[in-house]
Amino acid sequence: MPADWSPLWLSLRYAALATLFSILAGLPLAWLLAARHFPGRELLDAAASLPLVLPPAVLAYYLLSALGRWPLVFHWHAAVVLSAIYTLPLSMNLSRSGIAAVNHNLENAARGLGASEWRVFRRITLPLAWRALLAAILAGFARSFVDFGLTAMVASKAEHASLTLLLAAAALAALYIGNRLRRGQEPA
Amino acid sequence: MIQVRLSAFPVDVEFQAASGITVLFGPAGAGKTLILDAISGFVTPQGGRILLDDEILFDGAARVNLPPRSRHCGYVSQHGTLFPHMSVRDNLLFPLARLSRLERHRRVKEMLERFALLDAAARRPHTLSPPERLRATVARALIGEPKLLLVDEPAATLDQSLRAELRNALRMVRDETGVPVLLATRDLETGFELAGSLLLLDRGRILQNGPPRKVLDQPASAQAARLLGIPNLFPAEILALDPGRNTSRLRLENFELAGPYFPGRLRGDRVWLCVAARDLRVAVHDGSKPQGNQVPARLERASDLPQTVRLEFAGAIVAEIPRQEFDRQKDNKDWLVEFPPEALRVVARDAAENL
Numbered sequence: 001m002p003a004d005w006s007p008l009w010l011s012l013r014y015a016a017l018a019t020l021f022s023i024l025a026g027l028p029l030a031w032l033l034a035a036r037h038f039p040g041r042e043l044l045d046a047a048a049s050l051p052l053v054l055p056p057a058v059l060a061y062y063l064l065s066a067l068g069r070w071p072l073v074f075h076w077h078a079a080v081v082l083s084a085i086y087t088l089p090l091s092m093n094l095s096r097s098g099i100a101a102v103n104h105n106l107e108n109a110a111r112g113l114g115a116s117e118w119r120v121f122r123r124i125t126l127p128l129a130w131r132a133l134l135a136a137i138l139a140g141f142a143r144s145f146v147d148f149g150l151t152a153m154v155a156s157k158a159e160h161a162s163l164t165l166l167l168a169a170a171a172l173a174a175l176y177i178g179n180r181l182r183r184g185q186e187p188a
Numbered sequence: 189m190i191q192v193r194l195s196a197f198p199v200d201v202e203f204q205a206a207s208g209i210t211v212l213f214g215p216a217g218a219g220k221t222l223i224l225d226a227i228s229g230f231v232t233p234q235g236g237r238i239l240l241d242d243e244i245l246f247d248g249a250a251r252v253n254l255p256p257r258s259r260h261c262g263y264v265s266q267h268g269t270l271f272p273h274m275s276v277r278d279n280l281l282f283p284l285a286r287l288s289r290l291e292r293h294r295r296v297k298e299m300l301e302r303f304a305l306l307d308a309a310a311r312r313p314h315t316l317s318p319p320e321r322l323r324a325t326v327a328r329a330l331i332g333e334p335k336l337l338l339v340d341e342p343a344a345t346l347d348q349s350l351r352a353e354l355r356n357a358l359r360m361v362r363d364e365t366g367v368p369v370l371l372a373t374r375d376l377e378t379g380f381e382l383a384g385s386l387l388l389l390d391r392g393r394i395l396q397n398g399p400p401r402k403v404l405d406q407p408a409s410a411q412a413a414r415l416l417g418i419p420n421l422f423p424a425e426i427l428a429l430d431p432g433r434n435t436s437r438l439r440l441e442n443f444e445l446a447g448p449y450f451p452g453r454l455r456g457d458r459v460w461l462c463v464a465a466r467d468l469r470v471a472v473h474d475g476s477k478p479q480g481n482q483v484p485a486r487l488e489r490a491s492d493l494p495q496t497v498r499l500e501f502a503g504a505i506v507a508e509i510p511r512q513e514f515d516r517q518k519d520n521k522d523w524l525v526e527f528p529p530e531a532l533r534v535v536a537r538d539a540a541e542n543l
Contacts, residue, residue: 103267105265105267105269106269106271106272108230108256108265108269109263109265109269109271110271110282111230111255111256111257112228112229112230112256112257112259112261112262112263113257113282113283113328113329113332114257114258114283114285114286114332115257115282115283115285116257119285123271123282124271127273128272128273
């Protein structure tokens with residue numbers, strides 16, 4: 001029987017998109033929370049971490065009522081949105097600790113040399129925090145990947161089980177590399 | 189020309205600095221770094237006004253507070269701030285983003301040559317030797333042609349040879365670029381050697397301000413004298429003053445001394461007598477009667493300094509003499525200490541002030 005690879009591609013697409021969205025939202029949030037002081041900072045911090053403590057069912061329910069009008073629901077695209085929101089606290093907090101760990105004196109030196117805030121972020125903060133950011137992306141990816149794997153395993157036919165195991169192994173590898181990156185080792 | 193008036197707790201100062209090198213000298217915690225941070229814009233003072241040439245950098249009353257990137261100050265801070273992920277060349281290019289390609293490369297080449305960094309251009313900061321790193325930091329601070337260079341003596345210059353490297357670099361800045369420099373240092377020698385003007389700073393206040401020679405020769409207060417490392421400070425009273433013969437008499441706790449005329453002082457003034465340790469002369473006390481300004485004193489401790497020996501006598505008198513001179517009579521305990529009249533200085537003493 002020829003193997004059916006479609007779940008793998010779907011999982012990859014799904015996890016990649018979810019990670020992309022969560023990092024697109026998470027990185028600016030991480031920078032705001034790590035580097036800026038503004039009124040309402042604590043509130044934003046708490047709100048961004050909310051998906052961490054909300055039961056998935058509750059989150060899914062809100063999403064359903066929010067997106068119910070659009071034809072998105074009950075399509076895998078909806079799962080991407082849900083997963084991105086669900087992954088956001090993870091990727092945001094990992095990026096944030098990476099950004100906060102960048103030597104402040106270097107960023108100030110760049111400002112003193114005439115750089116705008118955007119340029120400081122792009123030329124100094126980002127390159128110096130890349131390990132932490134990559135770790136955040138990998139962790140987010142692994143999380144989305146496994147999420148869908150579990151759903152697929154429960155919801156689909158038994159012959160997909162071995163494929164799901166493969167997915168879980170890939171997610172484990174991503175997490176392992178992410179951890180090594182965060183500890184500052186080469187991802188060998 | 190920079191004009192500074194600022195209060196940022198615990199600092200409260202007002203001063204100006206024109207061309208050349210102006211040295212902020214003071215112990216740790218005097219507020220030197222805070223002043224530099226306020227000028228460069230990383231600390232917002234509670235009040236005051238900072239003017240660089242004709243531009244207002246900060247004005248508490250008018251609510252002007254330029255961001256650091258618009259202040260045109262080069263800043264060599266205490267910490268190594270070369271960007272670790274860029275080569276020396278890229279570090280130097282960083283401040284030049286708005287210039288044309290040709291101009292950027294012309295300036296980088298000029299700086300690499302001037303600071304002997306041609307061989308280091310392609311290397312990352314962590315592979316440089318400490319002197320190269322220091323020169324690269326100064327070069328990067330200068331390459332954007334700032335109107336003022338702020339230098340917070342890097343912690344690394346506790347090393348003597350690096351200190352010499354910093355002095356050389358700053359001398360070159362002064363002589364070749366004409367950029368005014370504000371240097372914060374805890375090292376009196378560096379300050380003394382480079383400064384056109386010396387600001388004595390302690391606990392957030394300026395104690396004295398002037399050409400270094402003048403500050404050292406005539407400390408404005410006992411506190412200033414102590415900061416300048418003058419160990420001999422004695423409470424005294426002026427008994428007599430004679431401007432015609434250029435003489436005076438001073439009464440100290442246990443003895444009297446002849447001094448020069450002290451302009452601006454009155455008979456009966458209570459003052460601090462201050463004398464630099466190396467201005468005192470000492471001789472073995474052979475039992476003869478002390479003459480002139482000689483005072484018998486018992487040696488309590490002798491300690492070796494690199495070139496001299498420091499003698500501490502009873503009554504808190506400290507003298508410094510060449511080692512050979514001391515070695516000839518090192519077992520002697522009873523000495524005569526001579527206070528040469530021309531070396532005596534007096535500074536005002538408040539009624540309540542005591543050591």
